[in-house]
Amino acid sequence: MAYTLLVRNCGELLTMDTGRPNEPLRGRALRDWHSIPNGYVACEQDRIVALGPMAELDTTQLTPATTLVDAAGQVVLPGLVECHTHLVFGGNRAGEFQRKLQGESYLDILAGGGGILSTVRATRAATPEALLDRALHHLAGFRRYGVTTLEAKSGYGLDAETELCLLEVARAAGRQQPVRVVPTFLGAHVPGPEYHGRPTEYLDMLATEVLPHLNPAAVPFVDIFCEQGAFSVADARRYLTRARELGFGLKIHAEQLHELGGCEMAAALGAVSIDHCDYLSPAGAARVAAVSGGRTVAVLLPLVPLFLRQEQYAPGRAFIEAGLPVALSTDFNPGSCPSKNLWLAVSVACLKMGFTPREALAAVTCNAAWAIGQQQECGSLARGKRADLLVLNVPTAEEIPYWLGENPVQQVIIGGQLQSA
Numbered sequence: 418m419a420y421t422l423l424v425r426n427c428g429e430l431l432t433m434d435t436g437r438p439n440e441p442l443r444g445r446a447l448r449d450w451h452s453i454p455n456g457y458v459a460c461e462q463d464r465i466v467a468l469g470p471m472a473e474l475d476t477t478q479l480t481p482a483t484t485l486v487d488a489a490g491q492v493v494l495p496g497l498v499e500c501h502t503h504l505v506f507g508g509n510r511a512g513e514f515q516r517k518l519q520g521e522s523y524l525d526i527l528a529g530g531g532g533i534l535s536t537v538r539a540t541r542a543a544t545p546e547a548l549l550d551r552a553l554h555h556l557a558g559f560r561r562y563g564v565t566t567l568e569a570k571s572g573y574g575l576d577a578e579t580e581l582c583l584l585e586v587a588r589a590a591g592r593q594q595p596v597r598v599v600p601t602f603l604g605a606h607v608p609g610p611e612y613h614g615r616p617t618e619y620l621d622m623l624a625t626e627v628l629p630h631l632n633p634a635a636v637p638f639v640d641i642f643c644e645q646g647a648f649s650v651a652d653a654r655r656y657l658t659r660a661r662e663l664g665f666g667l668k669i670h671a672e673q674l675h676e677l678g679g680c681e682m683a684a685a686l687g688a689v690s691i692d693h694c695d696y697l698s699p700a701g702a703a704r705v706a707a708v709s710g711g712r713t714v715a716v717l718l719p720l721v722p723l724f725l726r727q728e729q730y731a732p733g734r735a736f737i738e739a740g741l742p743v744a745l746s747t748d749f750n751p752g753s754c755p756s757k758n759l760w761l762a763v764s765v766a767c768l769k770m771g772f773t774p775r776e777a778l779a780a781v782t783c784n785a786a787w788a789i790g791q792q793q794e795c796g797s798l799a800r801g802k803r804a805d806l807l808v809l810n811v812p813t814a815e816e817i818p819y820w821l822g823e824n825p826v827q828q829v830i831i832g833g834q835l836q837s838a
């Protein structure tokens with residue numbers, strides 16, 4: 418068969434491929450992936466079938482039907498993988514932003530019945546159609562930033578019926594536009610308002626009334642928020658253990674505001690990712706790396722401390738030196754990060770967490786794919802992978818995080834299809 422799409426004249430083709438496809442990138446490997454100067458990528462239907470230097474392009478595979486994309490000497494890389502979002506919610510929290518600017522803290526607002534619980538009220542009051550409409554709006558925004566695969570958590574329903582509805586909305590959103598959506602069940606975000614002060618009973622309700630009704634093939638991950646005001650390490654361990662027995666992959670929001678030990682607990686259970694980690698110490702990171710054999714990815718969310726006016730950022734540099742695989746994400750949600758700009762997260766990771774540009778780019782592609790179990794499909798450019806590609810408007814990888822807050826995306830290709838702007 419002939420090429421259906423060819424991206425040519427790639428000034429730098431960032432493959433994110435290290436030749437070690439069987440584990441997430443850690444240590445030196447996070448920056449040692451191959452880039453090809455003056456390269457091309459060829460696709461047949463939705464798959465990459467060839468890539469390399471332009472001089473080696475097999476022009477006999479081109480036909481009048483081949484879609485030609487000229488990268489004009491600029492950077493080409495895999496589509497971004499956004500591995501941690503709370504995509505589906507009603508309302509917004511602009512009012513709380515004002516309160517935060519006046520000095521109230523995230524946990525104070527939550528303890529007063531606001532925060533996550535105020536979004537729960539707005540979400541329960543919204544129709545599924547309205548929630549879907551907003552989710553599609555946000556997905557279109559992510560796509561313009563070059564996101565081609567995205568994880569979407571539930572967690573603003575906090576009762577069995579609404580949580581199941583939010584997962585259905587996420588799945589429907591995935592079917593109705595090109596960005597691939599991977600749903601995660603985060604019913605254990607905080608105890609539902611009907612279970613105020615009874616977190617253990619709330620988790621028991623989820624474990625008996627929701628988890629058995631979910632199919633891990635459709636909703637592959639179960640997540641929990643382990644924090645003061647949310648769930649304890651002991652409760653989280655019990656709940657995640659039950660989820661694992663039922664065949665789900667595990668995720669945790671942990672060490673966001675305090676070092677409680679949630680990351681290590683989840684890694685010991687084989688969690689695919691531990692997320693936030695702002696208060697995870699370098700010693701704790703080394704223990705996580707050891708207990709997980711380097712399989713658990715720490716998903717760092719640099720826009721969250723920025724938006725919460727918090728000084729403490731996850732010590733990403735120390736995590737990398739400790740051999741912990743790291744990914745980066747926005748954590749898009751109405752409370753702690755209303756931004757979809759994953760490029761900004763890349764820049765802030767360089768500025769505040771000690772990432773180099775090359776490391777940060779691997780963290781939003783290859784390792785982000787590992788963090789949501791999509792490493793076979795996306796996150797790097799190699800034969801057989803899905804043809805999810807971006808053409809940027811900068812000539813080198815190093816320049817990407819320099820243009821703080823800009824969107825460098827010129828062209829987005831998803832599954833071999835060139836997307837319109």
Ligand code: NIG
Nearest residue numbers: 533642670748750751752753
């Ligand atoms: O990942 N930390 C817990 N959950 C979300 C925020 C949710 C919200 O404030 O609405 C997070 O930051």
Ligand code: FE
Nearest residue numbers: 501503670748
């Ligand atoms: Fe989150």
